[in-house]
Amino acid sequence: xxxxxxxxxxxxxxxxxxxxxxxxxxxxxxxxxxxxxxxxxxxxxxxxxxxxxxxxxxxxxxxxxxxxxxxxxxxxxxxxxxxxxxxxxxxxxxxxxxxxxxxxxxxxxxxxxxxxxxxxxxxxxxxxxxxxxxxxxxxxxxxxxxxxxxxxxxxxxxxxxxxxxxxxxxxxxxxxxxxxxxxxxxxxxxxxxxxxxxxxxxxxxxxxxxxxxxxxxxxxxxxxxxxxxxxxxxxxxxxxxxxxxxxxxxxxxxxxxxxxxxxxxxxxxxxxxxxxxxxxxxxxxxxxxxxxxxxxxxxxxxxxxxxxxxxxxxxxxxxxxxxxxxxxxxxxxxxxxxxxxxxxxxxxxxxxxxxxxxxxxxxxxxxxxxxxxxxxxxxxxxx
Numbered sequence: 001x002x003x004x005x006x007x008x009x010x011x012x013x014x015x016x017x018x019x020x021x022x023x024x025x026x027x028x029x030x031x032x033x034x035x036x037x038x039x040x041x042x043x044x045x046x047x048x049x050x051x052x053x054x055x056x057x058x059x060x061x062x063x064x065x066x067x068x069x070x071x072x073x074x075x076x077x078x079x080x081x082x083x084x085x086x087x088x089x090x091x092x093x094x095x096x097x098x099x100x101x102x103x104x105x106x107x108x109x110x111x112x113x114x115x116x117x118x119x120x121x122x123x124x125x126x127x128x129x130x131x132x133x134x135x136x137x138x139x140x141x142x143x144x145x146x147x148x149x150x151x152x153x154x155x156x157x158x159x160x161x162x163x164x165x166x167x168x169x170x171x172x173x174x175x176x177x178x179x180x181x182x183x184x185x186x187x188x189x190x191x192x193x194x195x196x197x198x199x200x201x202x203x204x205x206x207x208x209x210x211x212x213x214x215x216x217x218x219x220x221x222x223x224x225x226x227x228x229x230x231x232x233x234x235x236x237x238x239x240x241x242x243x244x245x246x247x248x249x250x251x252x253x254x255x256x257x258x259x260x261x262x263x264x265x266x267x268x269x270x271x272x273x274x275x276x277x278x279x280x281x282x283x284x285x286x287x288x289x290x291x292x293x294x295x296x297x298x299x300x301x302x303x304x305x306x307x308x309x310x311x312x313x314x315x316x317x318x319x320x321x322x323x324x325x326x327x328x329x330x331x332x333x334x335x336x337x338x339x340x341x342x343x344x345x346x347x348x349x350x351x352x353x354x355x356x357x358x359x360x361x362x363x364x365x366x367x368x369x370x371x372x373x374x375x376x377x378x379x380x381x382x383x
Contacts, residue, residue, distance in 0.1 A: 010040045010287040015195055024192035024203045027282075028177040028228065034286045035175065036134070042287055043135050043175075063276075064171055065251070065317075065350060066105035069341040071329045073109020076168070076249070078324045079373045080110060083166045083247045083360075084127055086367040092245035094127040095165030097156075100172040101131045104142030110168070111149050127165060130154040159235065164243035167236065169250045173295045176232060178224040180270065181209055186218060193283065200283035212299065213261040222268040223261060224293045230303035233359075237307030240361050247360035247368065248309075251317060253353045254295030256383045269294035297357055298383045304359045312358035312365070313374025314383055317344065318351025320373045355379075 007015070014033055018025050025033075035042045065072040084094045098107050107129060114126040133139045133155055143150045180191035182204050189204035215221050240246040254260070260269075272279050274289035282291045301311050315323075321344055330338050343349040360368055374380075 008287075010034070010037070011195075013037060013040055014193075014200075014286065018194055024194035024205075027180040027191045027193055030193040031177040031282065031291050034282065034291055035177070037287070040287050042290055043138065045137060045287075064102060064105075065344055065354070066109060066170065067103055068350075069337065069344060070105075070109050071326060071333065071337065071341040072321070072344055073106045074113060074329045075321050075324045075326045076106070076251075077110045077113035079249065079320075079358075079371070080166050080168070081113065082372055083249075083364075083368065084125075086364050087165050087245040087247070089367065090245040090363050092243055093164040094125065095163075096127050096129045097132065097160075097163060097165065097167045098130075099132045099167065099169045100175065101133055101142050102138065102171070104131075104145030106168070106170050107131060107142070107153065108146050108149060111146070111152070115149065126152075128152075128154075130156055130160075132156045132159070160239060162242045163236070163239040164246050167240070167246065167248035169248070169252075171252055173226075173229045173232075173250055173252045173300065174254070174292045175290075176226070176229040178226050178228070178270070178293045179209065180268070181207070181211060181223055181225060183215070183221040185220070191222075200286065202283075211261050212296075213257050215261050215266070216263045219263075219266060221263075221266045223265070224268055224270060224296075226293075226296055226299055229295065230299055233300055233303040233309075234307045237304060237309045237359075241308060243361075245361055245364050247312060247358060247364055249356065249358045249373075250295075250300070251320075251354060251356050252295045254297050254355055256379075257296050257298035258382075260294065260296045260298070295355075297355055300357060301359075301380075301383045308362065309359045310362055310365045311380055311383075312360050312368045312371050313378045314355065314357045314380045315374055315377050316352050316379070317354035317356055318347065319377035320356040321345055321351075323373050323375050323377070325372075 036044055038044055080096060088094055101107050111129060129152060131142060131153060139155055146153060182189045182191055188207055188210060190207035190209055192203040192205055193200055194203045211223050211225055236248060270293045272282055272289045272291050297314060304311060330341055345351040
């Protein structure tokens with residue numbers, strides 16, 4: 001099909017996919033293309049989408065915890081170190097794998113935990129490091145961020161057959177395409193996207209799909225389900241179980257399912273980010289802004305358990321970082337550094353909305369029973 005006059009490349013691409021699908025795309029397919037279509041999607045472009053504050057010369061669309069404060073990665077590294085020791089004790093490889101490494105800031109902060117100050121030299125028991133990143137633009141940025149440390153890191157183009165050590169994912173699960181469900185007049189529909197009069201519009205089609213908890217009440221209700229994120233956990237587990245031992249740590253914003261599907265959360269959690277502003281409209285400026293939804297951590301935990309992994313712990317980001325020694329990391333920090341780090345733990349900033357969940361292979365469950373990140377305030381019982 002030739003590109004129609006006045007259409008952007010992204011619009012033309014999506015229209016072709018809609019026509020191939022019979023006129024409308026399920027929202028998860030639409031979201032996948034909007035974020036990841038080669039050369040067109042939000043994360044496939046060369047822009048610096050995240051990592052700069054709004055006042056920067058080239059502002060980004062949002063800031064993540066590692067770009068907000070280097071204390072984030074330095075503190076997470078303490079938990080990573082404990083897990084690596086447990087993995088090594090059962091004969092596994094001391095390896096750190098990061099999925100969706102963004103700017104590369106988190107991996108850099110974690111690596112500095114082991115690297116000597118002498119340039120190019122490695123510290124005692126330094127783990128191997130690798131990044132799973134499909135975006136060429138982000139890979140280039142990560143290599144630039146890591147600088148001299150990039151020589152110690154492998155970039156993967158595809159899933160490895162075996163994963164050992166520690167797997168880390170910060171704000172990865174929320175960027176995985178979700179399905180949108182709408183209860184309209186007591187009938188559940190799956191939301192699709194189609195072109196109507198030259199603009200993108202919702203098309204709701206009756207479906208047998210349901211959220212894991214039926215929201216109480218008869219009112220119209222829009223929400224998300226996460227088959228792709230849960231399938232990701234199943235694939236991850238398959239590779240973790242092939243090795244000698246592994247644990248995965250995911251940090252993201254979200255809730256357990258009882259809070260996720262609360263009757264009052266009737267508009268769902270879908271949100272877009274651009275220029276440090278948020279809006280709820282994923283059908284405008286497609287490919288130019290981030291599209292995200294909160295994580296249902298109960299679904300993640302169940303997907304892990306169904307794939308024979310164990311849940312090590314689940315808590316808020318604020319509690320996790322304090323448990324791991326954030327205050328000690330900040331002991332010699334400047335006042336501005338402390339002010340930024342405070343945003344990582346305070347309830348009205350990132351401390352409460354963001355959660356941490358850790359999963360492990362069964363042979364590590366006993367060794368990680370005293371996992372430092374969940375020593376106080378573990379909420380696994382709330383999932």
